[in-house]
Amino acid sequence: MQHIIVTGGAGFIGSNFVHYVINHHPDVKVTVLDKLTYAGNRANLAGLPENRCELIVGDIADAELVDKIVKDADAVVHYAAESHNDNSLKDPYPFVHTNLIGTYTLIEACRKYDVRFHHVSTDEVYGDLPLREDLPGHGEGEGEKFTDKTPYNPSSPYSSTKAGSDLLVKAWVRSFGLKATLSNCSNNYGPYQHIEKFIPRQITNILSGIKPKLYGQGKNVRDWIHTEDHSSAVWTILTKGKIGETYLIGADGEEDNKTVIELILELMGQPKDAYEHVNDRAGHDLRYAIDASKLRDELGWTPQFTDFRAGLEDTISWYRENQEWWQGQKEEVEANYAKNGQ
Numbered sequence: 001m002q003h004i005i006v007t008g009g010a011g012f013i014g015s016n017f018v019h020y021v022i023n024h025h026p027d028v029k030v031t032v033l034d035k036l037t038y039a040g041n042r043a044n045l046a047g048l049p050e051n052r053c054e055l056i057v058g059d060i061a062d063a064e065l066v067d068k069i070v071k072d073a074d075a076v077v078h079y080a081a082e083s084h085n086d087n088s089l090k091d092p093y094p095f096v097h098t099n100l101i102g103t104y105t106l107i108e109a110c111r112k113y114d115v116r117f118h119h120v121s122t123d124e125v126y127g128d129l130p131l132r133e134d135l136p137g138h139g140e141g142e143g144e145k146f147t148d149k150t151p152y153n154p155s156s157p158y159s160s161t162k163a164g165s166d167l168l169v170k171a172w173v174r175s176f177g178l179k180a181t182l183s184n185c186s187n188n189y190g191p192y193q194h195i196e197k198f199i200p201r202q203i204t205n206i207l208s209g210i211k212p213k214l215y216g217q218g219k220n221v222r223d224w225i226h227t228e229d230h231s232s233a234v235w236t237i238l239t240k241g242k243i244g245e246t247y248l249i250g251a252d253g254e255e256d257n258k259t260v261i262e263l264i265l266e267l268m269g270q271p272k273d274a275y276e277h278v279n280d281r282a283g284h285d286l287r288y289a290i291d292a293s294k295l296r297d298e299l300g301w302t303p304q305f306t307d308f309r310a311g312l313e314d315t316i317s318w319y320r321e322n323q324e325w326w327q328g329q330k331e332e333v334e335a336n337y338a339k340n341g342q
């Protein structure tokens with residue numbers, strides 16, 4: 001694999017993957033295709049060698065552009081998406097455009113030129129799970145985490161358009177022989193995450209003198225993984241995965257939101273109760289949890305950044321030291337949340 005296209009490579013997780021590939025695989029060149037929406041940022045690609053990484057600003061749903069660049073590539077790794085649940089509840093159309101039409105446009109081009117495709121998706125396509133405390137044996141039994149056999153049951157416009165995009169890819173594999181793999185990952189955290197998302201929102205709230213905001217009672221559980229581990233998993237699947245297969249990516253990082261907000265406050269030297277409860281999200285998924293044993297056992301992947309407290313400390317330091325990266329968007333993000341009582 002000498003030349004790959006990374007869609008959404010100027011976003012949070014896509015840019016981490018681009019850095020990962022440039023740093024670990026010196027023979028590979030990367031073309032980033034990114035529309036630079038509010039969530040994309042050229043600065044996320046700063047410092048990468050120009051002869052190995054090119055940014056093309058464009059829409060993945062632009063069939064002419066996609067056709068032109070896909071034909072010269074060995075693989076497309078598809079991260080581009082509208083990615084935030086709260087935005088999808090206010091205005092679903094961009095999610096339909098990018099997540100469905102965009103994915104369709106990319107797989108049509110990959111089919112035409114017989115180019116390898118990797119589809120980056122989310123655990124949210126499976127809906128949600130009961131809280132461990134409500135399960136017999138506290139959720140240690142079979143069927144109490146998501147696997148690639150869990151039926152699809154998405155809740156929001158975001159997760160339903162991601163589910164639809166997964167199904168398109170699966171159908172293109174079966175009907176047209178598309179050389180594709182899929183991955184469904186749990187909640188990522190780390191530097192460069194947009195400040196609309198839970199963890200960076202709370203860190204930048206505290207740095208801005210605003211109280212952190214917890215939806216509802218904060219019982220909802222997310223299965224946190226450091227974005228560096230997501231990148232190594234995607235590279236493993238791209239290079240060793242079996243065509244047509246889905247791999248779930250997770251690092252056994254279940255935490256409820258109240259615990260996370262209290263940990264952020266503690267690590268930032270604030271009283272643990274210095275946050276406020278705000279309106280809950282409509283249709284708010286209760287719990288996500290990933291069984292990643294297929295990826296671990298069949299492809300030999302192991303996460304490296306599993307100390308959540310240490311990862312959060314590093315992430316907090318990054319937002320503290322890179323205020324120019326996020327400050328320009330803070331006021332607008334908070335004003336939009338305030339309109340919803342959040």
Ligand code: NAD
Pocket residue numbers: 007008009010011012013014033034035036037038039040041058059060061078079080081082083084097098102120121122123162184185186187188189194
């Ligand atoms: P993000 O919102 O930070 O970045 C998305 C990127 O896609 C941005 O750079 C944006 O400019 C680009 N983009 C959006 N629409 C586009 C279009 N029409 N054409 C070209 N580029 C476009 O998202 P993220 O959190 O980095 O997520 C990346 C991918 O990983 C998504 O597919 C998401 O569903 C998936 N995922 C995210 C998480 C998570 O915790 N954030 C977990 C699992 C899976």
Ligand code: DAU
Pocket residue numbers: 083084085086121122123124185186187188196197198199201213214215216218220221222257281288
């Ligand atoms: O599970 C993978 C998914 O994780 C990805 O597919 C999505 O792209 C990504 O955004 C993320 O979705 P969530 O909805 O879980 O992430 P978010 O950061 O928006 O919220 C995490 C949890 O925190 C969720 O239960 C809602 C809650 N929350 C969120 C915000 C922004 C709060 O309590 N307060 C907040 O201010």
